[in-house]
Each structure stands twice: as C-alpha cells, then as structure tokens.
Amino acid sequence: xxxxxxxxxxxxxxxxxxxxxxxxxxxxxxxxxxxxxxxxxxxxxxxxxxxxxxxxxxxxxxxxxxxxxxxxxxxxxxxxxxxxxxxxxxxxxxxxxxxxxxxxxxxxxxxxxxxxxxxxxxxxxxxxxxxxxxxxxxxxxxxxxxxxxxxxxxxxxxxxxxxxxxxxxxxxxxxxxxxxxxxxxxxxxxxxxxxxxxxxxxxxxxxxx
Amino acid sequence: xxxxxxxxxxxxxxxxxxxxxxxxxxxxxxxxxxxxxxxxxxxxxxxxxxxxxxxxxxxxxxxxxxxxxxxxxxxxxxxxxxxxxxxxxxxxxxxxxxxxxxxxxxxxxxxxxxxxxxxxxxxxxxxxxxxxxxxxxxxxxxxxxxxxxxxxxxxxxxxxxxxxxxxxxxxxxxxxxxxxxxxxxxxxxxxxxxxxxxxxxxxxxxxxx
Amino acid sequence: xxxxxxxxxxxxxxxxxxxxxxxxxxxxxxxxxxxxxxxxxxxxxxxxxxxxxxxxxxxxxxxxxxxxxxxxxxxxxxxxxxxxxxxxxxxxxxxxxxxxxxxxxxxxxxxxxxxxxxxxxxxxxxxxxxxxxxxxxxxxxxxxxxxxxxxxxxxxxxxxxxxxxxxxxxxxxxxxxxxxxxxxxxxxxxxxxxxxxxxxxxxxxxxxx
Numbered sequence: 001x002x003x004x005x006x007x008x009x010x011x012x013x014x015x016x017x018x019x020x021x022x023x024x025x026x027x028x029x030x031x032x033x034x035x036x037x038x039x040x041x042x043x044x045x046x047x048x049x050x051x052x053x054x055x056x057x058x059x060x061x062x063x064x065x066x067x068x069x070x071x072x073x074x075x076x077x078x079x080x081x082x083x084x085x086x087x088x089x090x091x092x093x094x095x096x097x098x099x100x101x102x103x104x105x106x107x108x109x110x111x112x113x114x115x116x117x118x119x120x121x122x123x124x125x126x127x128x129x130x131x132x133x134x135x136x137x138x139x140x141x142x143x144x145x146x147x148x149x150x151x152x153x154x155x156x157x158x159x160x161x162x163x164x165x166x167x168x169x170x171x172x173x174x175x176x177x178x179x180x181x182x183x184x185x186x187x188x189x190x191x192x193x194x195x196x197x198x199x200x201x202x203x204x205x206x207x208x209x
Numbered sequence: 210x211x212x213x214x215x216x217x218x219x220x221x222x223x224x225x226x227x228x229x230x231x232x233x234x235x236x237x238x239x240x241x242x243x244x245x246x247x248x249x250x251x252x253x254x255x256x257x258x259x260x261x262x263x264x265x266x267x268x269x270x271x272x273x274x275x276x277x278x279x280x281x282x283x284x285x286x287x288x289x290x291x292x293x294x295x296x297x298x299x300x301x302x303x304x305x306x307x308x309x310x311x312x313x314x315x316x317x318x319x320x321x322x323x324x325x326x327x328x329x330x331x332x333x334x335x336x337x338x339x340x341x342x343x344x345x346x347x348x349x350x351x352x353x354x355x356x357x358x359x360x361x362x363x364x365x366x367x368x369x370x371x372x373x374x375x376x377x378x379x380x381x382x383x384x385x386x387x388x389x390x391x392x393x394x395x396x397x398x399x400x401x402x403x404x405x406x407x408x409x410x411x412x413x414x415x416x417x418x
Numbered sequence: 419x420x421x422x423x424x425x426x427x428x429x430x431x432x433x434x435x436x437x438x439x440x441x442x443x444x445x446x447x448x449x450x451x452x453x454x455x456x457x458x459x460x461x462x463x464x465x466x467x468x469x470x471x472x473x474x475x476x477x478x479x480x481x482x483x484x485x486x487x488x489x490x491x492x493x494x495x496x497x498x499x500x501x502x503x504x505x506x507x508x509x510x511x512x513x514x515x516x517x518x519x520x521x522x523x524x525x526x527x528x529x530x531x532x533x534x535x536x537x538x539x540x541x542x543x544x545x546x547x548x549x550x551x552x553x554x555x556x557x558x559x560x561x562x563x564x565x566x567x568x569x570x571x572x573x574x575x576x577x578x579x580x581x582x583x584x585x586x587x588x589x590x591x592x593x594x595x596x597x598x599x600x601x602x603x604x605x606x607x608x609x610x611x612x613x614x615x616x617x618x619x620x621x622x623x624x625x626x627x
Binding site: 166172174177178199207 | 482483486487496521522592593596597
C-alpha cells in the first residue's frame with residue numbers, strides 16, 4: 001500500500017462533504033421557493049426548511065472536524081475552511097430570512113419574494129455544479145460557467161431587492177416595511193454568500209489548474 | 210538554558226492575554242446586567258461599560274502585537290488571531306448595543322433586555338472557563354461542557370430575541386420598534402460571537418488533543 | 419540574473435495594485451463628497467461613482483489572481499489577501515450607501531451626510547499615504563501617523579453618525595428615519611473598513627520592520 005492509497009480517501013471525504021453541503025443549499029433554496037409558490041402552512045413549511053438547515057449544520061461540523069484532524073488536504077486548509085463556511089452561510093441566511101416570515105407573521109409576501117427565492121435556487125444549483133467539478137478539476141470550462149452564472153445571479157438578486165424595496169417604501173406602512181426589509185436583506189445576504197462561494201471556487205481554479 | 214525555557218514565556222503571554230480578554234468579556238456582560246437590573250443613571254453606567262471596552266481594546270492590540278512579533282506560538286497563528294478577534298467582538302457588540310440605549314434615549318427597556326443580558330453573562334462565564342482550559346488542555350471534559358453550554362446559550366439568546374421582537378412589533382410604535390430592534394440585534398450579534406469563540410475552542414481541541 | 423531580479427517584479431505588482439486600490443478609494447470618497455456638496459443630478463453623479471467602484475472591482479480581481487498565481491509575495495499571503503479585501507470593502511460600502519440615496523429617492527440629505535463623506539475622504543487619503551509607505555517600509559513614522567489618523571477618523575465618523583441619528587429620530591418620521599439610518603450605517607461601515615485597512619497596515623509594520 002503506497003502513500004497515495006492513504007491520501008485519496010481523505011481527499012474524497014472533503015469532496016463528499018462539499019457536495020453534501022451544496023445539495024443541502026439546493027434543498028434549502030428549493031424549500032424557500034415552495035414556501036412562496038403556495039404561501040399556505042408557512043410555519044410547517046418553515047420547520048421543514050429548518051430540518052434541512054440542521055442537516056447542513058451537521059455536515060459543516062463534520063467538515064470542520066475533518067479539516068482539523070487531517071494533515072493532507074486536496075486544497076489549502078484556508079480554501080477548504082472558506083468553502084465550508086460560505087456554503088454553510090448560504091443555507092443559514094436562507095433559513096434566517098424564512099424564520100422571520102414566521103416571527104413577523106407575514107400574511108402575504110408579495111411577488112418580489114418568489115422571484116428572489118427562484119434566483120437563490122438557480123444560484124444554489126450552479127454552486128452544486130461548480131462544487132462537483134472540484135473532484136477532478138478537469139471540466140474547468142463548466143466550472144467557469146457556473147462561477148460567472150452565480151455572479152450574474154447575485155447581481156439579479158440585487159436588482160430584485162432594489163425593485164422590491166422601491167415598491168415596499170411606496171406602501172407608506174413603516175412597520176410592514178421594516179419587517180419585509182429585514183427579510184429581503186437576509187435573502188440578499190444569502191445571494192452575497194453564493195457569490196463568496198464562487199470566489200472560493202475561482203481561487204481554487206487559479207491555484208490548482 | 211534550553212530552547213524550552215525561551216519558548217514557555219512566549220506561550221504564557223498568549224494564555225495570559227486570552228484570560229484577560231475573557232475576564233473583560235465577563236465584566237462587560239456583568240455591567241450590562243447591572244444596567245438592566247436597575248435601569249437608572251444609564252448614561253453613567255454605560256460610561257463604566259465603555260471603560261471596560263477600552264481596556265479590552267488595549268489587551269486586543271497587545272495580543273495582536275505579540276502575535277505579529279512572535280514566531281513560536283502555542284497554537285496556529287490563525288487560531289490565535291481568530292480567538293483574539295472573536296473575544297474582542299463579544300465585548301464590542303455588548304458595548305455597541307448599550308451605546309444605543311443612550312443614543313436612542315431608551316426610557317424603559319422591557320424585560321427581554323435583562324434576560325438577554327443574563328444570557329450573555331452566562332455565555333461570557335463559560336468562555337472564561339473554556340479559555341482557562343487552554344493552558345494545559347488537560348481538562349478536555351470541562352472544556353467541552355463549556356463549548357456545549359455556549360452553543361446552548363446562543364440558541365437561548367435567539368429565542369429570547371424572537372420573543373422580544375414579537376412583543377415589540379405588537380406595540381405598533383414604529384420608531385420605538387426600530388430603536389429596540391437595533392439594540393436587540395447588537396446583543397444577538399454578541400451571542401453569535403460567543404458561539405464563534407466556542408468554535409475556535411473546538412478547533413483547538415480537535416487539533417491539539 | 420540572481421533570484422532578486424525575479425522576485426522584485428512580482429513584489430512590484432502587488433504594491434502597484436494596492437496603490438491603485440487606494441487611489442480608487444480616494445476617488446470614490448471624493449465623488450461622495452461631490453454628491454453632498456451640490457445635491458443635484460444625484461442619479462448621474464451616483465453612476466459616476468458606480469464606474470469608480472467597477473474599476474476597483476477589476477483591480478481587486480486582478481490582485482486576487484496575482485496572489486493565487488504567485489508563490490513569492492512581499493508579505494504573508496494572508497496579509498495581502500486582507501489588504502486587498504478591506505480596500506475593496508471601503509469602496510463597496512461607499513458605493514452601496516450612495517446607491518440607496520437613489521433607491522430611496524432621498525430629496526435632501528441633511529448636513530450630517532456631507533460631514534461623514536468628508537471624514538471618509540480624509541480617511542481614504544490617509545490610506546493612500548499609508549499604502550504608499552509599504553513599498554520600502556522606510557518612512558515608518560509617516561505610516562504610523564496615517565494609521566493613527568485613520569483610527570481617529572473612524573471615531574469621528576462614529577460621533578458624526580451618533581449626532582445624525584439623534585437629529586434623525588427627533589423628526590418622528592419613521593420611513594424617512596429608516597431610509598437615512600440605512601444609508602448612515604453603510605457609511606459608518608465604510609469607516610470601519612478604513613480602520614480594518616489601518617489594522618492590516620499595523621500588522622505589516624510590526625512583522626516586517
């Protein structure tokens with residue numbers, strides 16, 4: 001048994017965990033789309049999202065443990081750490097935004113919310129694609145496409161938020177504005193973290209290909 | 210005189226500074242509890258808290274200087290840097306939240322504030338315990354208990370904030386809501402940073418035991 | 419040709435890019451002062467600021483690419499990375515704050531805004547001076563003065579924000595308060611990031627002189 005046989009399994013653990021985290025991000029964004037597609041039983045639907053977030057937390061802790069235990073890693077430890085954390089943040093901000101739907105007892109969220117949720121789902125799907133490319137770093141073309149698309153979607157989320165905020169402030173209802181602004185900011189933050197994931201993917205691409 | 214004699218004093222400096230930072234965090238949280246226990250002379254009490262925060266800043270700067278000067282450190286420089294910064298952040302967010310009590314001229318803060326302050330004090334006390342365990346890394350059981358308890362307290366702070374926000378939004382007073390929400394968010398952020406300290410302690414535990 | 423001949427050009431690229439980033443920060447802060455000095459055609463003036471921010475983004479990406487490609491760097495990669503990111507953040511928060519002037523259709527910003535913009539411009543100018551000192555690390559006296567002045571200006575921005583918030587909340591107009599508070603928080607955040615740049619400069623000073 002050579003050194004390589006020992007090393008590869010450790011590498012595989014990270015790729016496995018990254019892919020699981022990315023899958024959780026897609027599930028969380030998908031559940032967010034569900035919430036806004038049929039805005040009924042919001043509390044129950046939120047609890048299902050919370051379950052997904054807990055699953056994500058477990059994977060994140062597992063990944064951190066592996067990183068602290070492992071001396072031979074497929075990329076720089078800092079890159080791995082940033083990737084784990086930014087993937088986790090995407091899910092956390094989706095969850096936190098949805099949590100405030102329940103806390104604030106938002107009765108009717110308005111169109112902007114569904115659009116931003118769909119935008120987050122697309123970004124999570126691109127993250128999943130980009131993360132899958134990490135294993136071999138062979139399909140750099142597809143990986144670069146995913147990175148560019150995530151960046152574009154983050155700008156789209158920005159524009160959606162801007163449009164929604166303008167509509168919102170036109171309502172002249174300060175308490176409703178405060179609540180919705182808070183929720184939009186969480187989803188906007190989730191989109192920013194998708195972009196952070198794309199930045200880590202870019203750094204890995206440059207350093208390792 | 211062997212190498213060890215030179216090394217140990219440098220290690221001790223970091224442990225000393227971590228413990229001082231943790232002690233400052235306990236003092237800051239304790240002063241926050243004082244403010245809400247007897248909500249009179251708030252401005253004077255806040256200035257006492259600000260003194261504590263300045264003391265924390267001095268220790269933080271000292272710790273960063275040591276880190277930049279020292280080549281042999283007890284843990285990875287990144288771990289030390291994160292520990293210094295997260296300990297400092299706990300105090301900063303406690304201070305900043307209290308500062309807004311004065312700026313916004315909050316006359317009567319409501320019960321939720323005292324509860325969250327007590328929660329932060331407990332978390333700071335657990336941080337102090339966990340940080341003390343760093344010197345020898347022998348009492349890993351007690352250290353793990355502290356880590357788990359900090360994590361539990363962060364969830365408790367979350368729940369306290371949720372409860373307080375619900376009560377707050379029921380008042381229908383937008384300007385008061387805005388002010389209080391701002392303050393609660395600072396204390397919630399302080400609790401999040403306590404959790405970040407616990408995460409660094411966990412990383413050190415895994416890597417060094 | 420010795421090793422030194424190979425190394426120096428790579429060093430120079432980083433210094434060049436840091437200086438370009440600092441110059442962009444000064445331009446952005448200067449354009450912010452322009453906006454508030456003569457508060458007309460705000461949207462057009464904001465677009466000019468956005469152009470500056472895009473230029474900053476290009477330099478930031480270029481700097482990250484160099485860092486990921488380069489094995490021999492003038493300072494620790496973590497220091498370089500932090501410097502690139504904090505310089506970029508300064509510009510981003512200036513841009514984002516100004517963006518909300520347009521989104522919220524702020525008709526008349528009040529005096530506090532001009533003062534905070536002038537404070538940010540001074541801080542950006544000190545950053546430019548401090549960053550220029552990085553090339554040779556010879557004029558440590560001037561560099562330390564810049565660091566202290568940035569720190570002082572961050573406190574000044576804090577005080578300006580406090581004063582402005584007090585005046586703002588006295589208006590009793592919740593929607594206007596919400597909008598203006600949001601914008602002030604972005605500029606305050608920009609000042610915080612100036613302080614973060616000063617912290618990186620301090621770390622480099624301690625480690626490399």
